[in-house]
Amino acid sequence: MKTNPSDADLIRIAGSIHEQLHTMKHSRFDHLERRIDQFLQTAEDVRTIRRRLCLARERGWDRAASRLLGQLERPLRNIPYEAEQVGRSADEAQAEGPSLRDVYFELKQTHEELGPLGFEPKNQELSVVTEPITLEGFHLGPFEVRLEVQSLGDGHSTAYRIVALDPHPAASNDAVTHPHVSDERLCAGDAAAAIEAALGAGRVFDFFTLVISVLRTYNPNSPFVSLDDWYGTGCYECGYMMAQDDVRWCELCEHDFCSECASYCTRCDETTCVRCLQSCPVCGESVCTSCMADCPDCGRPLCKNCLDDEQCPCHEEEEEDDEQTTSQDANAGEDGRHRTGDVQPGPASRDQSVDIAISATRPPSAT
Amino acid sequence: MKVLFINNDGGGFADYVEAAEGTTVEQFFAKHMPGRDPEDVLIRVNRQPVSCDYVLHDGDRVTMTPTKIEGA
Numbered sequence: 498m499k500t501n502p503s504d505a506d507l508i509r510i511a512g513s514i515h516e517q518l519h520t521m522k523h524s525r526f527d528h529l530e531r532r533i534d535q536f537l538q539t540a541e542d543v544r545t546i547r548r549r550l551c552l553a554r555e556r557g558w559d560r561a562a563s564r565l566l567g568q569l570e571r572p573l574r575n576i577p578y579e580a581e582q583v584g585r586s587a588d589e590a591q592a593e594g595p596s597l598r599d600v601y602f603e604l605k606q607t608h609e610e611l612g613p614l615g616f617e618p619k620n621q622e623l624s625v626v627t628e629p630i631t632l633e634g635f636h637l638g639p640f641e642v643r644l645e646v647q648s649l650g651d652g653h654s655t656a657y658r659i660v661a662l663d664p665h666p667a668a669s670n671d672a673v674t675h676p677h678v679s680d681e682r683l684c685a686g687d688a689a690a691a692i693e694a695a696l697g698a699g700r701v702f703d704f705f706t707l708v709i710s711v712l713r714t715y716n717p718n719s720p721f722v723s724l725d726d727w728y729g730t731g732c733y734e735c736g737y738m739m740a741q742d743d744v745r746w747c748e749l750c751e752h753d754f755c756s757e758c759a760s761y762c763t764r765c766d767e768t769t770c771v772r773c774l775q776s777c778p779v780c781g782e783s784v785c786t787s788c789m790a791d792c793p794d795c796g797r798p799l800c801k802n803c804l805d806d807e808q809c810p811c812h813e814e815e816e817e818d819d820e821q822t823t824s825q826d827a828n829a830g831e832d833g834r835h836r837t838g839d840v841q842p843g844p845a846s847r848d849q850s851v852d853i854a855i856s857a858t859r860p861p862s863a864t
Numbered sequence: 865m866k867v868l869f870i871n872n873d874g875g876g877f878a879d880y881v882e883a884a885e886g887t888t889v890e891q892f893f894a895k896h897m898p899g900r901d902p903e904d905v906l907i908r909v910n911r912q913p914v915s916c917d918y919v920l921h922d923g924d925r926v927t928m929t930p931t932k933i934e935g936a
Binding site: 602606676677683684685686687688689690691692693694695698700702703706707710711712713714715716718719720 | 870872873874875876877878906911927929930931932933934935936
């Protein structure tokens with residue numbers, strides 16, 4: 498990159514820009530011709546409908562005539578818009594391009610006010626370096642605004658790049674070196690139209706001034722990456738800083754977690770943090786609190802699947818107790834030591850059954 | 865008199881506009897950029913910085929470029 502170009506260099510560069518602008522002027526005429534063709538086609542559609550309408554009236558086809566009137570709506574709506582576009586394209590094509598002298602003075606002004614102006618002869622790139630930019634306390638470093646002279650005629654938005662010289666990219670995306678720059682492309686927002694107009698008119702100084710103004714300003718409403726998230730998001734559990742794309746959100750405790758501290762519920766597949774998961778005592782699966790329930794019989798927490806399948810251990814214990822009671826009752830009957838007087842008539846709960854079973858097995862001296 | 869006014873706020877179009885004789889840059893600014901703070905706008909007349917009481921002349925080229933523009 499050559500900096501501090503001489504007057505001769507500036508004249509040469511001005512020549513390249515002037516040539517590009519001349520090419521653009523030709524493309525504007527092409528654009529105007531396409532607009533006129535479009536306008537004429539719409540007018541032709543109206544003429545066709547008129548011809549058909551006359552025919553329908555001559556033959557007394559009233560329904561067909563009504564339908565044709567409906568078809569008129571669209572072209573009639575488009576004609577004012579297309580006429581306006583033709584007028585606008587004509588104005589653009591008519592606009593006088595800058596003289597070689599004008600472009601030279603633009604370059605000179607840029608060099609004097611924003612310079613030093615850099616020039617890369619091989620790629621035909623003009624450049625200006627900004628001061629180190631800090632937005633709301635976030636140091637982003639200096640940027641080089643590179644204008645590719647040969648691309649001026651191709652399309653304005655691709656004619657320039659924003660290169661971070663001392664990049665401090667967003668933690669979530671290395672390509673975002675500034676809240677409004679991604680992959681070296683500036684999302685110019687409110688300055689987009691003015692930048693395009695400046696490039697189209699060869700106003701190089703205005704172009705650089707506008708781009709630098711955008712770089713010095715932060716719009717919190719639509720950045721590629723918000724400054725609030727510039728350094729990433731911290732894991733609520735371990736504090737690890739991570740990119741926004743790597744953040745796992747726990748729906749239950751409503752915090753951000755890293756991939757190490759987050760997991761998922763094996764029942765509902767919901768992402769949760771490890772702390773919000775419980776292990777089902779029956780199946781051993783990690784289940785979120787929403788998929789856990791208390792057994793209505795014993796109050797033990799277990800997953801809803803196991804509960805639905807009646808897999809709670811209390812059911813098994815009950816069966817075992819019943820079996821044990823039956824076998825002990827049978828034994829007591831055989832020994833003639835069954836003390837039926839201790840048993841109260843009527844339905845007994847599970848706990849009462851256990852008590853009965855225990856009392857039935859006690860030796861007489863203990864009662 | 866006529867002044868070439870390049871307004872880089874918004875569309876960035878250049879137009880010749882009428883200005884009364886003796887119009888200062890400050891008056892021109894107030895008329896054409898209402899609501900704007902002069903400190904937030906880079907003003908150049910014939911590519912040169914000028915004071916606010918500079919009196920415009922026929923054929924002057926006035927450029928006004930906001931220095932705080934929001935990207936997207």
